[in-house]
Amino acid sequence: MPEKDNNIMDKIAESNKSVVTGxxxxxxxxxxxxxxxxxxxxxxxxxxxxxxxxxxxxxxxxxxxxxxxxxxxxxxxxxxxxxxxxxxxxxxxxxxxxxxxxxxIPFTPAERANYDIDKLSPGIEPFLTLYPEILRCLGCNSCTKACPQDIDVMEYIAAGKRGDVALMAELSFDCIQWGLCAMRCPAELAQYN
Amino acid sequence: MAELKFIGGYPEYMRKFIDIVNKTRAKRKDYTPIAMTMEQRDEVLKVHPDYAPGGKRSISIGLNKGDMAPNEVADLIEAYPLIQGNEVDLTKPDLSVDLLIIGGGLAGTAAAVWANDKGVDKDQILLVNKLRHGDANSIMAEGGTQAADRENDSPARHFLDAIGGGHFTNKPDVLRALVEDAPLIMKWLCDLGAIFDREEDGSFVEKAGGGTSRRRMHACKDYTGLEELRVIRDEFRNREIPYLEYYPVIELLTDGSRVTGAVLYNLETGDYKIIQAKATILATGGFGRLHVRGFPTTNHYGATCDGVVLAYRAGAKLRDTDTVQYHPTGAAYPQQIIGLLLTEKLRGMGAQPVNKNGEAFVFPLEPRDVEAASFIRECYVKENGIVTPTGMRGVWLDTPMIELKNGEGTIEKSFPGMFRMFNRFDLDIRKDPVLVFPTLHYQNGGVESDPWGKTNVDSLWVAGEVSGGIHGKNRLMGNSTLDCLVFGRRTGISVAEYLKSDVKHGKLMLEHMKNYVTMLKQAGIDTTRKAPILLPDYRGKAVLARMIDVF
Structure with missing residues (x-):
């Protein structure tokens, strides 16, 4: 029954109007x-x-x-x-x-270190070499409060300072790199994931 | 009208239907409707937007003249270019490179890394992006990547699943490349540091998807594409490969037969750049934002079919332009997230589609087109759907079943993205089902290529959603991220090989575009439509009605 099936498509289009055509x-x-x-x-x-x-x-x-x-x-x-x-x-x-x-805030000026993933070893060294500023963390938690993904940002920075790569990766996994953690940081930590 | 009373994020009347789902859950736990026969599939597909009458017409010009395409796609193929040609100076290219890559999702980014790996100097590569590098459907891929890497599985089995899902219309040689390279791609991703879900013994957690006969879906929670792109883009940045952002391509350049470069347009400042290239990889993604047949979409803001339009003007052959993939489970409530994707992995882990009477009415993992059509039938033919306050109809996806089957805490652990998205609107998917309806998800067809991504036009390769053939007329879950990675890699390698034969730069001309305009006129296409459209327009109707251009 062609008319009927066509009618279904029209009804679906009508119900979706607000998100499709403005x-x-x-x-x-x-x-x-x-x-x-x-x-x-x-x-x-x-x-x-x-x-x-x-x-x-x-x-x-x-x-x-x-x-x-x-x-x-x-x-x-x-x-x-x-x-x-x-x-x-x-x-x-x-x-x-x-x-x-x-x-x-369409853009966050942030630093990103370059590295060769085959030459990194897990531990504290890579963080201190590539992102030494993480030691400046004041523990104010502004980054965590700014995160739309409910990531415990301060906690993963702390994990990085201890060289706990696995925990850092786990805690920061859901990051969508929107940048406000870096923007809000009073210690000017310049990376965002 | 009185304000609606909300309980747990749902209006009171919807809450009553939720109670029915909650009450019937224990009874449904050990019941799964049996999968449909081929005849039953054919029957239900009659209400699928691809098969329901209307909505399509035959393409009236070019190599694919006579092929059917959705009206929204045909409109762009039968549209005039954004430029005439005389306003751009082609005599002085702004940049000459060996390899131009158009589109920075998974496919384009992977292509750059592999081309560089195989000997193309980083400074001889340029990746151009319409928006930011990584703004792509790729990062929105939730459910996983298919790869046959277990003892009970094989690439041949993967091939059979994919070609069955595609109704035996897939192009066999490109599909073979897809399934055979899959395990290698998994290895590459892991070497780059991608964190996939693992069992306690370190092996991959692998789940089923619609239409798969073995568990071979590798996921990174429900952020699979985001994680994959993150590691590949990091590798791209580590290699310092040049890229541009907010620079869409508005026309390819040819020397009359082969692609020799492109015209870029700065979306912010309005000026153009001419890029000369010995080889070009088109990786521009799909067309969800065309809202075919008025459907909402899961797709990124930039998914506007640009690549198909540009390639077709340059003489590329398309295929399977008549089909569109509608993902069965798009959000139907709340209004703010209509059309957004609820990953198939939810069904893979036990979430059941349920109608307003609390009945499990369909096998949860039919191929996507069959599953989607069965939802439409349930809502619009059998009248067993739920109507939302904005007039949308949908069926329930019983997400709490996941917790019942896999234990409490599974949703937060395996679906943090989904849990969070609904939680933002005060809905708890651990306790209540979610309302779903099919949503426009994927461009099944596209530019035809060989197993190395090479098109019929010299010096032009395609990778990812812009290409056609791999998935035939219907793609299976987990084969799109795989497609991007396999053909990103293959095009990168293929271009590197091609460049070894001492290729020279070609002349930069727009003759193909001018010829296309002549064809449009000869076919009597009298329209103000222009393409590529670059971005959709969702401005309010009242504002648009009063818009004037004075500045």
Missing amino acids: IDEKDIEHWITISILGSEYKVPAGLTIMQAMEFAGYRFVRSCGCRAGFCGACTTVYRIVGDYRLKTAMACQTRVEQGMYLTQ
């Missing part, structure tokens, strides 16, 4: 106000930060990658009006909130 105002009931780089926009409640910015008219080149929480491109920092705390979020994985004011 959001139509007439479908929206609840609105909130957020501020993007200091300018206020009225956006539908319930969207992610990324969807809300697109609704407002932004078309991403930077600060957008996989749109699924794997790539670390959409690094965002924000506050909520009336709250002193600086919060961090992946724009593609975080709902907008009333009173959110935000900016994105």
